[in-house]
Amino acid sequence: MNNIEMNIVPSYVDDELAIVFHIEFTQYSQKIGEAKVYTYNHGKVGESSSRTAAGSANQKYGVLKEFNVIEEYSQITMNKMRHFLKIIGISNIDQATKLSNVSAL
Numbered sequence: 001m002n003n004i005e006m007n008i009v010p011s012y013v014d015d016e017l018a019i020v021f022h023i024e025f026t027q028y029s030q031k032i033g034e035a036k037v038y039t040y041n042h043g044k045v046g047e048s049s050s051r052t053a054a055g056s057a058n059q060k061y062g063v064l065k066e067f068n069v070i071e072e073y074s075q076i077t078m079n080k081m082r083h084f085l086k087i088i089g090i091s092n093i094d095q096a097t098k099l100s101n102v103s104a105l
Contacts, residue, residue: 016040
């Protein structure tokens, strides 16, 4: 199961001030699911970058708004997605809706 690939398409939603990652999971060129994560910056607008760099005023977090993956792959795809988000500095992930596992896509 290590041969699951993630195709990540970022976009920006201006009215929510969020970067959205649409993630499509494939295995052997076969789609096995997809997810959508909205990422936000929790901090005061206009604060100096020196304070932000220290990490005390600016925290990034994600909200998982969609997660539709074939059930047998749900755990490994969730782990891959969390690993990606952790690499880009997002360790806190909330869940906006009930996650759904699909039996077939």
